[in-house]
Amino acid sequence: MSQITFPATRFQQMDTPFYYYDLSVLQQTLSAIREAIRDHAHYQVHYAVKANANPRLLALIAEAGFGADCVSGGEVQAALNAGFSSKKIVYAGVGKSDKEILTALRAGIFCFNVESVPELEIINQLAAAQGVVANVALRINPNVDAHTHAKITTGLAENKFGIAMEDMLPTFQRANALTNVRCVGLHFHIGSQIEQMDSFVHLCERINELQDTLEAAGHSVEHINVGGGLGVDYIHPLANPIPQFRAYFDTFHAHLHLRPQQTLHFELGRSVVAQCGHLISRVLYVKEGHVKRFAILDACMTDLVRPAMYGSRHAISLLDGQGNCVASSDADLRYDVVGPICESSDVFATDLPLPSLQRGDLLALHSAGAYGEVMAFTYNCRPLPSAFYSDELKAES
Ligand SMILES: *Cc1c(COP(=O)(O)O)cnc(C)c1O
Numbered sequence: 001m002s003q004i005t006f007p008a009t010r011f012q013q014m015d016t017p018f019y020y021y022d023l024s025v026l027q028q029t030l031s032a033i034r035e036a037i038r039d040h041a042h043y044q045v046h047y048a049v050k051a052n053a054n055p056r057l058l059a060l061i062a063e064a065g066f067g068a069d070c071v072s073g074g075e076v077q078a079a080l081n082a083g084f085s086s087k088k089i090v091y092a093g094v095g096k097s098d099k100e101i102l103t104a105l106r107a108g109i110f111c112f113n114v115e116s117v118p119e120l121e122i123i124n125q126l127a128a129a130q131g132v133v134a135n136v137a138l139r140i141n142p143n144v145d146a147h148t149h150a151k152i153t154t155g156l157a158e159n160k161f162g163i164a165m166e167d168m169l170p171t172f173q174r175a176n177a178l179t180n181v182r183c184v185g186l187h188f189h190i191g192s193q194i195e196q197m198d199s200f201v202h203l204c205e206r207i208n209e210l211q212d213t214l215e216a217a218g219h220s221v222e223h224i225n226v227g228g229g230l231g232v233d234y235i236h237p238l239a240n241p242i243p244q245f246r247a248y249f250d251t252f253h254a255h256l257h258l259r260p261q262q263t264l265h266f267e268l269g270r271s272v273v274a275q276c277g278h279l280i281s282r283v284l285y286v287k288e289g290h291v292k293r294f295a296i297l298d299a300c301m302t303d304l305v306r307p308a309m310y311g312s313r314h315a316i317s318l319l320d321g322q323g324n325c326v327a328s329s330d331a332d333l334r335y336d337v338v339g340p341i342c343e344s345s346d347v348f349a350t351d352l353p354l355p356s357l358q359r360g361d362l363l364a365l366h367s368a369g370a371y372g373e374v375m376a377f378t379y380n381c382r383p384l385p386s387a388f389y390s391d392e393l394k395a396e397s
Pocket of ligand 1: 048069191193228268270
């Protein structure tokens with residue numbers, strides 16, 4: 001993989017902070033996924049829109065033939081607007097409102113991932129009123145430890161998400177008794193930023209048991225949806241921008257006992273978009289403390305909230321005048337890289353080795369394409385960050 005270069009001369013003239021999307025990295029990522037599932041005609045990947053709903057990215061992902069995984073009526077609408085086929089849209093969420101359910105019913109989406117019995121009954125009611133039959137998959141909580149951050153693990157027993165395993169059969173029977181829902185699938189999602197394939201192996205084993213249970217009771221489903229969660233390399237994003245898609249899909253191929261005719265659905269978010277996005281910021285001030293040295297940026301938690309919210313860390317590079325990331329050296333100083341917000345969690349890095357920084361220097365915070373721009377907010381009356389794309393900056397430079 002060649003080292004990425006940033007259009008620094010353009011950046012110099014631009015107001016910071018902003019998101020910069022390298023669309024060739026996105027295209028390479030989409031190609032890597034397509035390549036990894038090429039021999040599995042019954043695999044379908046739905047991009048998890050919540051990772052980044054930027055319309056340009058959505059349009060490229062739709063164009064590449066992916067489906068969409070949505071968690072709100074707004075996301076269903078955004079996916080439709082971007083050109084995703086309604087027949088490839090799945091919709092999950094523990095608290096779907098009537099209005100959101102109606103949006104999805106009217107669009108004729110592929111499937112609702114249902115998280116509780118009361119929700120199942122409301123979808124049935126609303127579908128009956130519309131004179132349609134809704135496809136549903138039951139989201140089962142598999143009680144698999146994803147070995148990831150507590151705030152992004154979703155598959156353990158004491159979660160608000162999904163239906164408990166022991167309630168699967170009764171819920172399935174309840175669904176079968178309803179006239180306007182068809183229970184066509186089982187859905188799972190165990191968490192995010194999962195780096196050990198072991199967790200996915202455990203998920204497969206659990207699904208195999210659940211399918212056996214279902215069949216022993218005389219039921220079957222047309223599809224299995226294993227959710228998302230594949231992790232990305234936040235430590236070496238430039239050297240390793242493409243996630244381990246082949247190992248990921250091979251894990252399911254090796255361990256999941258799909259029945260003949262069953263399709264297998266995936267909902268990848270982070271791994272699709274994380275590495276194509278960078279938050280570009282300027283150093284406002286370098287403050288020499290007594291113990292620490294601070295680089296105070298013009299970007300902050302309102303632009304990229306992951307560090308404040310999850311304690312996560314993004315690799316940060318100084319960009320030189322040619323747009324290259326300046327390699328770190330032994331002579332590096334250590335900086336706490338912080339934003340201007342009056343919150344002690346507004347910190348991007350502590351004790352980070354960086355070349356000597358000056359006011360006005362451009363920094364790139366890498367791996368910011370997922371859960372970055374889409375989570376920006378306006379606390380302190382700050383404007384939302386804007387977004388620029390590699391193709392438009394190239395064309396104008
Ligand atoms: C968040 C989420 C995803 C995507 O997770 P990533 O870790 O970004 O791949 C997929 N499915 C569901 C149900 C989700 O909530």
